[in-house]
Amino acid sequence: MTGAPLPLASEPSGMRGWLLSAEPNSRWQARLGRFYLGWRAFTRNPLAVIGLGIILMLILVAVFADVIAPYSPVAGGDLRTQRLLPPSGTYWFGTDDQARDIFSRVIHGSRITLFVVVLVALIATPIGLLVGTVSGYLGGWVDTVLMRITDIFLAFPRLILALAFVAALGPGIENAIIAIAITSWPPYARIARAETMMIRNSDFIAAVKLQGASTPRIILGHVVPLCLSSLIVRVTLDMAGIILTAAGLGFLGLGAQPPMPEWGAMVATGRNYLIDQWWVAAMPGLAIFVVSLGFNLLGDGLRDVLDPKAAK
Amino acid sequence: MASSVANGGGGHDALRFYLTKTAQFVIVLATTLLGLVAVTFFIGRVVPIDPVIAIVGDRAPAHVYERARQELGLDLPLIQQFWIYLKKAATGDFGNSVLTTNPVMTDIANAFPATLELATLGTLIGVILGIPLGILAAVKRGSFIDQFVRVLGLAGYSIPIFWLGLMGLLVFYAKLGWVAGPGRIDVTYSYLYTPVTNIVLLDTAMQGQWDAFWDAVSHIILPACLLGYFSLAYISRMTRSFMLNELAQEYVIAARVKGLSEMRVIWRHALRNAAVPLVTVIALSYANLLEGSVLTETIFAWPGLGQYITNSLQNADMNAVLGGTLVIGAVFVLLNLVSDLLYRLLDPRTR
Secondary structure, eight states: OTTTHHHHTTOSSHHHHHHTOSSOSSHHHHHHHHHHHHHHHHHTOHHHHHHHHHHHHHHHHHHTHHHHOSSOSSSOOOTTTSTTOOSOSSSTTOBOTTSOBHHHHHHHHHHHHHHHHHHHHHHHHHHHHHHHHHHHHHOHHHHHHHHHHHHHHHHSOHHHHHHHHHHHHOSSHHHHHHHHHHHHHHHHHHHHHHHHHHHHTSHHHHHHHHTTOOHHHIIIIIIHHHHHHHHHHHHHHHHHHHHHHHHHHHHTTSSSOTTSOOHHHHHHHHHTTTTTOTHHHHHHHHHHHHHHHHHHHHHHHHHHHHOTTTOO | OOSOOOOTTOHHHHHHHHHHHHHHHHHHHHHHHHHHHHHHHHHHHSOSSOHHHHHHOTTOOHHHHHHHHHHTTTTSOHHHHHHHHHHHHHTTOOOBOTTTOSBHHHHHHHHHHHHHHHHHHHHHHHHHHHHHHHHHHHHTTTSHHHHHHHHHHHHHHHSOHHHHHHHHIIIIIIISOOSOOSSSSOTTTTTSSOOSSSOHHHHHHHTTOHHHHHHHHHHHHHHHHHHHHHHHHHHHHHHHHHHHHHHTSHHHHHHHHTTOOHHHIIIIIIHHHHHHHHHHHHHHHHHHHHHHHHHHHHHTTOOSHHHHHHHHHHTTOHHHHHHHHHHHHHHHHHHHHHHHHHHHHHOGGGO
16 A cells, blocks of 8 residues: 555546546445545655554564564573573673573564553443444533533642552552553543534534434444544554553553563563663563554644644 | 624723633632542542551451451441542642651642742743743744754653653763762752752752752752753644744734834744743743653652652552542643633733
8 A cells, every 4th residue: 555656646537536526326336536635645744654664564573573583582591591691693782681592572562552542442432432422412411510520630640640540449550550540541531522612513414413313323324434534543642641641550550460572560670670681671662662652643644634723 | 703892881891701700710719629539539438458457457357347448437338438538639738658657738838848849940940941942943934943842842742750860860860970879869968958848959048058058959950950941842833833823923024114123023022922832831841740740759869859759659558659649630620711711811802
């Protein structure tokens, strides 16, 4: 898909002409055409493409972790001779205190990161979307109550609320995910509500209403799809924050438990060997940095394409 | 847009308007604080640890267990328990910390100045460097400096703070020896002054203990710069976008047409207007540093609120965790409120 536009650029008819046709013959053609235009706008931003590249890499690495990682992520080598070795040709990122290959652990850690990000997005986005659209569409006291609840959750700093929840639920990756999801939905609800308030009074909503559509149908079938694009941008921009919060929880020993190769927890181990064996802490931290940078770049690029109003 | 409509000099109307606004404000503040208490109460009830067993031990006979349960008020209906919790929270009573045996509020009062010191210094660094950088980036849009600010900001949004802190310690403390290590002050200096405000920089300076003062500076500079960087990343980015917005307005063109110098246009006209939303951003970044301080304080062994919460967490000291969470939440709410008030004060359009 990446290299497609170039060879076709010379011939105005054909694939490109079909995509950019002013009179599409089907809905699909129109949608694909829109997608193609968005894609062209997106690829004009080199940083966004780098971001997309990083995220695709993350997914590939996570899928093929078993193939890529040269050693086991949990079983260590010989504790007498292979402990805390510096980066070398055999151990690219060095080894940790249990003689495990850090490179293999970082590779396998990508799975945990991806798992956290996907689950948080899958839990928090629908909650925010539902609260926001219902609140914005119905208005009145429903709106007041829902928005007050949202404000209360927004009033806590995210990491601290997540900390309190994990403290109550007990440490572990699942509880960390639940805690992060609980702290993530309020901004989504705010955005969805703002979008809904604009959509609510449009003529097409009035038309659907006159056709006798029920309120749930209007919200789910007509309001929600229109809120999605700005929400996707926001969630993508939030991914970096989710990764950083998860890593912070891991660093404090409240996220993934050993021997899981979670990046934040790995940095915490490296803290004990910081002065003399810096690579133990440095390498997993670098992985966190690169991946959240990727999400930030991608989010910025997506915002420019999908939400031109917000781009400045 | 600039011409505000004078609505017939109704002093009475203005007063009523202010009263309604204030009432709304108070209601919003009260419900948010009530919500904060409710959330911490709820979190406290879902803890899998049975607080009664934690006190009497798991071999206690049934009647001892029952009595302890009654003394803790756990036999009451949930709503009544919440009412008691609320009344206690209103007077600042969050129970005793298991770890330090002090009342949680005393511990928090002891720890808070350290966090305040660090976060304030961090915000100062962020404001002093971030605003000029943001203005420069906006004025010279697309230039090298603009790209630099962009990269600086993106990195600030992406780097895990605890990792950057560790790397900072590794480079500037362990390898280069430019700054002192974790902690607030060396033990040798810690008896040279009497803690009054518990803000070490202030205490030592006021008592003329300059050796101790410089030692404290050498301890605080790294964590403050760390927090300052994250504040800078946010503030410079927002300054840039506000300034770009203002520079595109017609009054800027009018000022230029009048022949005003570029400096005057930027500093007197555009920045004046950009300053209004900037105040909100600075207050928000200050609040964010409270959050950042949790991880930073852990790394730098900084005896503030963040370290208190994480220490309590690791020892399952729920009273302390919930008290700390509630205090940080309340400060967060108040900072938002202050920024809102300042916004009203500074922007004549909201009057």
